[in-house]
Amino acid sequence: MGNPYTVPAIVAVTLATLAIGFYGLKLARTTSDFLVASRVVSPTWNAAAIGGEYLSAASFLGVAGLILKYGVDVLWYPVGFAAGYLALLLFVAAPLRRSGAFTLPDFCEVRLHSPGLRKLATGFVVFIGWLYLVPQLQGAGLTLTTVAGGPYELGALLVGVVVTANVALGGMRAITFVQAFQYWLKLTALAVPAMFLVLHWQADGRPPVTPQEGLTFPAATTVVIEHDATLTYADGSSKEVRPGEELVFQAGDAVPQVSDVDTAHDLDWLLPGNDAGGMFGTYSLILATFLGTMGLPHVLVRFYTNPNGAAARRTTLVVLGLVGLFYFLPTLYGVLGRVYTPQLLMTGETDAVVLLLPTAVLGTGVLGQLLAALVAAGAFAAFLSSSSGLLTSVAGVISTDVLAHASDRGPGQRGSVRDFRMAAMIAGLVPVVLALNVASLDVSQVVGLAFAVAASSFCPLLVLGIWWRRLTDFGAAAGILVGGGAAVGAVLVTILGPPLEGWAAALIAQPAAWTVPLAFAVMVAVSLATRRRTPPDVGTTMLRLHAPESLRL
Amino acid sequence: MELDISLWWVRLPDMEQPTTGAGAPQRTRIVLAEVVRSRDHDRARAELAEQTQVGDALVRGLVRAQLALALRLSVVVAIGLGALPLLFAVAPTTSTVKVVGISLPWVLLGVGAFPFLVVVGLTYVYLAERNEQDFTAVVRRPER
Numbered sequence: 001m002g003n004p005y006t007v008p009a010i011v012a013v014t015l016a017t018l019a020i021g022f023y024g025l026k027l028a029r030t031t032s033d034f035l036v037a038s039r040v041v042s043p044t045w046n047a048a049a050i051g052g053e054y055l056s057a058a059s060f061l062g063v064a065g066l067i068l069k070y071g072v073d074v075l076w077y078p079v080g081f082a083a084g085y086l087a088l089l090l091f092v093a094a095p096l097r098r099s100g101a102f103t104l105p106d107f108c109e110v111r112l113h114s115p116g117l118r119k120l121a122t123g124f125v126v127f128i129g130w131l132y133l134v135p136q137l138q139g140a141g142l143t144l145t146t147v148a149g150g151p152y153e154l155g156a157l158l159v160g161v162v163v164t165a166n167v168a169l170g171g172m173r174a175i176t177f178v179q180a181f182q183y184w185l186k187l188t189a190l191a192v193p194a195m196f197l198v199l200h201w202q203a204d205g206r207p208p209v210t211p212q213e214g215l216t217f218p219a220a221t222t223v224v225i226e227h228d229a230t231l232t233y234a235d236g237s238s239k240e241v242r243p244g245e246e247l248v249f250q251a252g253d254a255v256p257q258v259s260d261v262d263t264a265h266d267l268d269w270l271l272p273g274n275d276a277g278g279m280f281g282t283y284s285l286i287l288a289t290f291l292g293t294m295g296l297p298h299v300l301v302r303f304y305t306n307p308n309g310a311a312a313r314r315t316t317l318v319v320l321g322l323v324g325l326f327y328f329l330p331t332l333y334g335v336l337g338r339v340y341t342p343q344l345l346m347t348g349e350t351d352a353v354v355l356l357l358p359t360a361v362l363g364t365g366v367l368g369q370l371l372a373a374l375v376a377a378g379a380f381a382a383f384l385s386s387s388s389g390l391l392t393s394v395a396g397v398i399s400t401d402v403l404a405h406a407s408d409r410g411p412g413q414r415g416s417v418r419d420f421r422m423a424a425m426i427a428g429l430v431p432v433v434l435a436l437n438v439a440s441l442d443v444s445q446v447v448g449l450a451f452a453v454a455a456s457s458f459c460p461l462l463v464l465g466i467w468w469r470r471l472t473d474f475g476a477a478a479g480i481l482v483g484g485g486a487a488v489g490a491v492l493v494t495i496l497g498p499p500l501e502g503w504a505a506a507l508i509a510q511p512a513a514w515t516v517p518l519a520f521a522v523m524v525a526v527s528l529a530t531r532r533r534t535p536p537d538v539g540t541t542m543l544r545l546h547a548p549e550s551l552r553l
Numbered sequence: 554m555e556l557d558i559s560l561w562w563v564r565l566p567d568m569e570q571p572t573t574g575a576g577a578p579q580r581t582r583i584v585l586a587e588v589v590r591s592r593d594h595d596r597a598r599a600e601l602a603e604q605t606q607v608g609d610a611l612v613r614g615l616v617r618a619q620l621a622l623a624l625r626l627s628v629v630v631a632i633g634l635g636a637l638p639l640l641f642a643v644a645p646t647t648s649t650v651k652v653v654g655i656s657l658p659w660v661l662l663g664v665g666a667f668p669f670l671v672v673v674g675l676t677y678v679y680l681a682e683r684n685e686q687d688f689t690a691v692v693r694r695p696e697r
Binding site: 079086090091271325467543546550 | 609613616620623627638639659674675677686689
């Protein structure tokens with residue numbers, strides 16, 4: 001791309017992350033500091049940190065790309081990503097904090113006292129964490145290739161190593177400062193260029209987003225074809241193209257449709273209800289995102305840093321506001337991308353729209369290049385912060401449940417700092433290896449699947465565990481195995497299996513609409529069948545989960 | 554563990570009061586004052602901790618109130634947001650309505666959804682804290 005500011009911006013973000021991590025390291029003196037920031041993080045810091053951790057590559061790049069491609073139907077992604085925090089607030093936040101559980105396996109221990117269930121939960125935490133980590137690293141590789149022309153492996157490796165080192169050296173306290181910083185960086189990196197983009201669009205005389213005569217190129221553009229495809233022009237004529245062929249378009253030329261790139265056009269893009277999965281897909285997505293957030297391991301681990309249940313509730317509310325504020329922006333990029341970067345609809349690389357829009361709109365002058373560098377820095381912040389959070393939580397369960405177990409301290413005992421560091425290495429190595437070897441996966445799709453798995457396994461466990469006295473360990477395990485297992489199966493078929501057609505495709509691509517009710521139903525039915533296994537101390541646990549702190553019980 | 558200790562504190566003066574009360578007036582008065590002030594409170598807390606019928610009923614009531622609140626607000630969201638895909642499918646004309654030049658689905662999902670979620674969240678936090686205050690008030694004055 002030849003932008004002289006991009007690489008320094010990415011390096012600056014990486015160095016700032018390491019520097020804040022190092023500053024945190026100096027503060028982290030005890031194991032407690034290291035693991036849970038000694039529970040003294042203020043709600044505002046904590047909320048910004050949760051937001052920073054949550055807004056991943058899928059939010060920063062993926063949402064705008066999807067909107068550019070598919071239009072109004074995918075607005076459910078940002079709405080669902082935000083609404084997940086409302087579900088978390090309503091059903092989980094305060095009781096989970098009061099339970100004193102640091103991770104989901106801890107919650108199983110507190111509520112149901114079952115070592116077997118604890119192991120099962122550990123397995124799911126690690127699976128979801130890695131499923132979420134791989135696309136982050138791949139997104140980093142892709143970003144580096146797009147904006148700086150560097151090799152793909154370098155980006156994935158760079159983010160993997162920086163994040164692993166930061167988590168292993170600084171622990172959670174460092175991460176809290178890093179994450180909070182990165183939330184504001186990400187917001188700025190989208191908001192500032194967005195203002196310039198909108199002003200420029202105004203000055204252009206507000207070119208329509210869905211013009212009557214179809215999309216046209218705003219400037220002379222060269223598109224390089226990568227696959228055999230058929231181009232369909234606006235006048236109905238078509239043309240076969242071969243890989244490597246360069247097509248030159250002049251400003252004002254109509255944008256042809258490319259046969260192997262799945263996009264929505266004109267009215268399909270503008271109006272709801274025309275996507276392939278139809279209403280089933282939409283509702284499945286809503287269910288997965290609304291209910292999946294509460295089951296994401298890196299989200300839950302943060303609640304322990306709140307001083308009490310009431311603070312956890314307020315923190316969640318602030319997060320909802322911060323995340324909602326952020327999600328106004330990707331929509332804007334997706335919409336303006338139709339006007340200024342229509343060539344992405346021909347190549348299908350719509351995830352790059354956020355990165356390319358500043359220079360496409362504002363030209364390759366200093367302003368355009370500076371803003372492009374800012375956006376690239378924000379994208380890197382997104383990879384770094386989400387990966388750090390995921391890695392901390394995966395390392396957390398590995399150190400407390402696998403390593404501590406191996407060293408005879410027993411499950412549930414907080415491992416030593418050395419255990420945690422070793423766990424961070426293991427937790428970081430696996431996704432880096434996967435990211436370098438597995439074929440590139442679509443960022444938003446994989447993240448959506450991670451949400452579906454979380455919604456079908458941990459959401460029922462948390463909701464029933466917190467609100468229903470009769471939940472038993474057998475019921476919980478059966479629900480997680482059947483519902484979560486079905487969702488995992490759907491994930492594996494989607495990633496590894498052959499492409500499917502018709503209803504089977506819809507059921508597998510967006511599994512939440514059937515796996516979530518299945519998980520709830522199995523959990524309730526098996527719990528009722530094994531009524532005698534209800535923990536004898538369920539009353540005490542309920543009191544602990546729900547009694548306000550002001551009673552000082 | 555803490556709970557057991559507080560229980561022991563409450564009962565001990567109760568039993569010893571008749572014999573030691575007259576012997577050391579100065580000392581007893583201080584202890585009595587302390588115990589009387591906190592006895593109701595401690596008894597209620599003890600009932601909660603011991604899972605007596607009263608305590609159990611109190612906790613069940615709180616859990617039910619909080620769950621009902623969460624479910625009610627979920628229904629608000631389910632109707633406010635969840636009904637939209639259905640609405641757009643059943644009445645396609647609604648999606649061609651324009652608000653300040655932008656079609657309605659874009660306004661509702663791209664802009665309106667987020668403030669709506671925050672308002673529901675604010676309502677929840679306010680009402681949930683009120684439920685907890687009510688619970689605390691009942692526990693502190695169990696006779697009423």
